[in-house]
Amino acid sequence: MSSPTADTPRALIAGRFLAFAGLVLVAFSMRAAVAALSPLIPAISQSYELNTAAIALLGSIAPLSFAAGGIFTPRIERRIGIERTLILALVLMIVGHILRATSVNWQTLALGTLSALVGMGFANVAMPPAVRKYFPDKVSTMTAIYMSVMSISAFLPALIAVPVADVISWRGSLLQWAIFAVIALIPWILEYRAHRNDKNPNVADTADVVRKVHPWRSPTAWSVGLVLAVSSITGYAMYAWMPVILIDIAGVTPAQSGALLALFAGIGLPLAFVTPGLAKRMGKHVHWLVTISSVFFLVGYLGLLFAPEHLIWLWVAIVGTGCLEFPLALTLVNLRTANVRSSMALSGFAQIVAYLSAAMAPPLMGILYSSTNSWTVVLTTLLVVSVAANIPAALILRRNRMVDAELKLS
Numbered sequence: 001m002s003s004p005t006a007d008t009p010r011a012l013i014a015g016r017f018l019a020f021a022g023l024v025l026v027a028f029s030m031r032a033a034v035a036a037l038s039p040l041i042p043a044i045s046q047s048y049e050l051n052t053a054a055i056a057l058l059g060s061i062a063p064l065s066f067a068a069g070g071i072f073t074p075r076i077e078r079r080i081g082i083e084r085t086l087i088l089a090l091v092l093m094i095v096g097h098i099l100r101a102t103s104v105n106w107q108t109l110a111l112g113t114l115s116a117l118v119g120m121g122f123a124n125v126a127m128p129p130a131v132r133k134y135f136p137d138k139v140s141t142m143t144a145i146y147m148s149v150m151s152i153s154a155f156l157p158a159l160i161a162v163p164v165a166d167v168i169s170w171r172g173s174l175l176q177w178a179i180f181a182v183i184a185l186i187p188w189i190l191e192y193r194a195h196r197n198d199k200n201p202n203v204a205d206t207a208d209v210v211r212k213v214h215p216w217r218s219p220t221a222w223s224v225g226l227v228l229a230v231s232s233i234t235g236y237a238m239y240a241w242m243p244v245i246l247i248d249i250a251g252v253t254p255a256q257s258g259a260l261l262a263l264f265a266g267i268g269l270p271l272a273f274v275t276p277g278l279a280k281r282m283g284k285h286v287h288w289l290v291t292i293s294s295v296f297f298l299v300g301y302l303g304l305l306f307a308p309e310h311l312i313w314l315w316v317a318i319v320g321t322g323c324l325e326f327p328l329a330l331t332l333v334n335l336r337t338a339n340v341r342s343s344m345a346l347s348g349f350a351q352i353v354a355y356l357s358a359a360m361a362p363p364l365m366g367i368l369y370s371s372t373n374s375w376t377v378v379l380t381t382l383l384v385v386s387v388a389a390n391i392p393a394a395l396i397l398r399r400n401r402m403v404d405a406e407l408k409l410s
Helices: 017-029 038-047 052-101 106-134 139-195 208-212 219-250 254-266 268-285 287-306 312-322 325-335 340-359 361-372 376-397 403-409
Strands: none
Touching (some): 017 052, 038 139, 038 219, 052 106, 052 219, 052 361, 106 139, 106 325, 106 340, 139 254, 139 325, 219 254, 219 287, 219 340, 219 361, 219 403, 254 312, 268 287, 268 325, 287 312, 287 376, 325 340, 340 361, 340 403
8 A cells, every 4th residue: 555645635544544543643652751750750759859950951851852853853764764763753752661660760760751752752753744644635634633632642641640650659650651652653563564665755756955955044944943942942841840830839739730730731632623724724824823822822921920829720721822833833844845855854943943942941940940039030031932932933924935935945
């Protein structure tokens, strides 16, 4: 069975069930390593010391690993193909989950986290091109599906981490996610076996210019990177510090802070389902989604700053809604490119920009808090960065240009 082509539209999973199952299962594994750890920090600290510096480092591993994925995944995919790239990503996740569950100090916890998150970084970059390869006639629909599942994989681990740890220990709580990654391996191994003799469809595509001219010369590529960066900075800052922040500023319990983190992540589920189709329908007006996101960030952070004791769940939900830019950026990876190769190039580039920026957020928050002993400066900084970075991104997207066209003109 060859890969589907754009001129043969059909039912969503007709003749490509393995690819559909593989994408959904990978998506379910793509946020567990991030979301499952933060609520367990107090329990892990009872087994061995985790100081502020260690927590900040653990928070920084995620965006740095994802940036590494942006650098290396396009090169790896050109050598071994999308299927084996996803297999490699899942193997790294499995190894990471096992190392974290058996860790004896923060260094081994960090090593396991690094392995799991590098695997997630590879999957981050490979997923949009995989959608384009197997579902070129259903790009927005399939993007919405896998992004929705990925949102579940972000809030579910945060929601159940502490209750599961109470029953089977924090080690068992972390280890359970290795099982799902193993299950996700199965369809991709079968898909690779079915296609291992196929010619790589990217070899003869029309995106030679993307290999010769780096996407950093495309303003549209930068705008997609900025959109993804704003969401990533907010997301990884909150995953690293939200439970601690909410306990301090709102007086919630650790269990309540975990539930609020799950709410923050869970808001991504409806956003992931709605945003890809909305972005496609808005077409050249898609920049308005970036503006709307800025408004949500502004209102949410102001609520956390000035009224944390009242309606804390509402402010958390509003900030989470601002992160609609995450599914928007991944949708733009395919909407602003013409083929699989340029999609892979833009996906990698955008994630380098986004996650190198996001890597600075957790340690910077720790430094600001240590210097001021107040979360006010921290939350104000996040507010300013979120709104300011969205301005050039919206202005560039307003031009409605394709990355391929901009690179050919350069």
